[in-house]
Amino acid sequence: MTLWGLLLLGCPAHNGSCDEANVRLGKIACVHRVPDEATWREIAREADPVDQDTITKWARPYGDASPLPETLFLDSNTYPLHWEMLREAFPDRFPGLTLEEYSRMVLDPDRKVLSSGNVALYDGPDGAFYGFTIWDDRTRPELTVTYDEVLASWEDLNDRFELAELVFVPNTSLQAENAATWDAPFQVRGQGVVTYEAYTTGVGYGTIRRLTLSQLAEAEAEGAIGFQDILILDEAPFDLAQPVSGTVTGTRQGDLSHLNVRAAARGTPNCYVPDALRLFELWEGHLARLECGETRFTIEAATLAEAEAFWASIRPDPVVLAPPDLQTDVLVPLLELDTTTAVARRDAVQTYGSKGANLATLYQRIPAEHQLEGFLVPFAPYDRFMATHLWFTAEPSGVRGESYAASIARWHADPAFLGDAGYRRERLAALRTSIDDAIVPQDEVDRIAAQILATFGTLDTTVRFRSSSNAEDALAFSGAGLYDSTSVCAADSYDADDEGPSLCDPDEPKERTIERGLKKVWQSLWSDAAWEERAWYGMDHTQAAMGILVNTRSKDERINAVAFTGHPTLDDPRYLLNAQIG
Incomplete structure (x- = not known):
């Protein structure tokens, strides 16, 4: 028997208990109860939003098939993201868990086995209070969290959180609209009067693109978002995997949101401004410099040279392609x-x-x-197909006839193609359509x-x-x-x-x-x-x-x-x- 086999035989079973996971990992991953302020101070971290003092995350089973046996609160100082904690603390229950798999467990109605969100200590006009959020699929209004799920989560969390009665904090405009119609036994926090909030401060250069969450989902599915874009969104998305040069959302986020964890890791600006789509309407399609500062944002026109210098500074080291052999023609x-x-x-x-x-x-x-x-x-x-097929393209200078290969070479020497994401996507879409035909x-x-x-x-x-x-x-x-x-x-x-x-x-x-x-x-x-x-x-x-x-x-x-x-x-x-x- 190998040493690895002996070690496996000697390991205790991973039973889903936070206590067992904490002992095995040698650090606090999670707790099942928050009985006192000392526990809260241990598992919560300082929050960046202006109206929040400290924050952590929670997760609870949803349905009978959930691999999570019991509700828990994360130690967000050790694990800022749910899926990383679940994978490491409970490897038998969440083996090799990825962000995509976790997202389906929380957001996909056909695969939903978890409810999750944040718990934070908020500063309100009437004093401090503890509130909780619940995540849902913000791109699909029909999947907005229901009253029954909020009520069940509140009852469960409230029973385990002994510092104060928890307040439900809607984190999307649709959640807030629905909550206003409920006759609930719990308090619901209003939207408040926060007019600006920075989650990751910094500067970004890119083409301004204003999108609703449904438009964002379509653009992501089509690969139509890139690092040369600054996204202005009506709502804060659950996540944004594709690198971009900056984000402004019309609803508030939180420094532990998946969107902001990625923005912080990339060093790209990310902030909240009310009514963001309207505010940035005149900037749509323009190359701009966005700065999310501590107390306000600024936006101004940018040159392509300035933008290219910025993009070069945030990209990884260049990968050099091996030159293709275009002469060998053997199957x-x-x-x-x-x-x-x-x-x-x-x-x-x-x-x-x-x-x-x-x-x-x-x-x-x-x-x-x-x-x-x-x-x-x-x-x-x-190469032969691209070099010999002629097509006609509508260019700013007029209709042009040339081969596919000639168009590609010309585009990659054209500052408009390289720097204007919208123009580039139009050109590439036309090329793909012509190739299909x-x-x-x-x-x-x-x-x-x-x-x-x-x-x-x-x-x-x-x-x-x-x-x-x-x-x-x-x-x-x-x-x-x-x-x-x-x-x-x-x-x-x-x-x-x-x-x-x-x-x-x-x-x-x-x-x-x-x-x-x-x-x-x-x-x-x-x-x-x-x-x-x-x-x-x-x-x-x-x-x-x-x-x-x-x-x-x-x-x-x-x-x-x-x-x-x-x-x-x-x-x-x-x-x-x-x-x-x-």
Whole structure:
């Protein structure tokens, strides 16, 4: 038996008790009761909002299937975020918990197993009081926290919090509107008269974008938010994963909000101003300098040079792309690609992309039962397609006809494209639409179909066309989830019609032709999210190219992931997986 096995046998079971977790961790993670001020002072931290003195967080089970057995209060000095505490304090109940998983547990009505929020000591016009908030999905009004959930939470928390009777503090305008109609046994705090509040002070440069929370959710899903944006939001969102240059919200937050924890870590300004959308209306679409100060904010026009200097100061060190080999034009089976030396593997990445080259390297070193059949399409067909297809674009100087490749090169020398996020997204969207409508040469389709037949023995089996770029799967830049992969049925390219269902899958209502698959993967190199992520890491977009990994489909696959044997940037021997659902 290994030493690791012996250690596991000697460990006590993780029973969900804060007492057990505190002993095991050697520090306070949480408590189940707040019996006195000494306990409160131990678990609460100083609060930044002007009307709050100290603050911590709480969580309680929701429904019978909750993995959390008992209501608890966090030690916010040790754990400012719920999900980190739950993962470390209760690893058997929340194994490997991520922020995304935690968010679903709290916000998704189909997966909700937790209620959570803050508890704070507030300064009010009639004296100090303790209040609690409850988080809900601010982007979906129909999911605003209900009276029953607030009442159940108040009764539970109030029973455990012995310093004073808790007051419910609405943290969205809709919560406040609903609470005004309740005949409740608990007090509800009004909105008050706070006219400005800074959570992370600092300066940011970016294009002003005014969004409602529903518009923000759509923009996030489309990857249409980037570090060159300053967001003006009607409400404070639950979280904002994408780096931006600053945020102003029209409802109050809290220094322990997920939004502000990220802003503080990035050093980007984040503040509250009432009626923010109206206040910043005239700034919409303009490049500006925003400063969230201690007592007030300022905004003024900025030059592109000033903004670029700021963006360069907050970005990580640039990632240099390996120049793509655009001459090699051979479709190669995974087991036949040369990966015998470091030089060969480098050349493979520069010809076929990181995903394909890395998978070939892995397959050649593991047992056959763990391999999927497949082959690689190099960068050359993508480059040829982009260089030979002409299109017409509406530019400020008039209609212009040129190749896709020429447009990309010209855009990346254009200050308007580089500095105006709205203009850039319009250009990239037009490019993707044109690629979708373009014609792939028949000889390209035929040779890929021939390789599918040679590899899989038939044209009427579904295969996967997976993106394989030179701008992904690297140590300092995984690119996980940036580019598209899609299912393809080669037989659909030869059935003499454009009507579904697919010949490979009667449950698929649309055809999945080779040419459709090629264009879908190729155009994803120029998605908004991919451009923003490469720009954040200082990559030269004109050196990015797209190959394709073709292999068999894993039916009903649950995740796609990038795995590192060891942490890519830290001294950590554990394996790291960066995964996306689906």
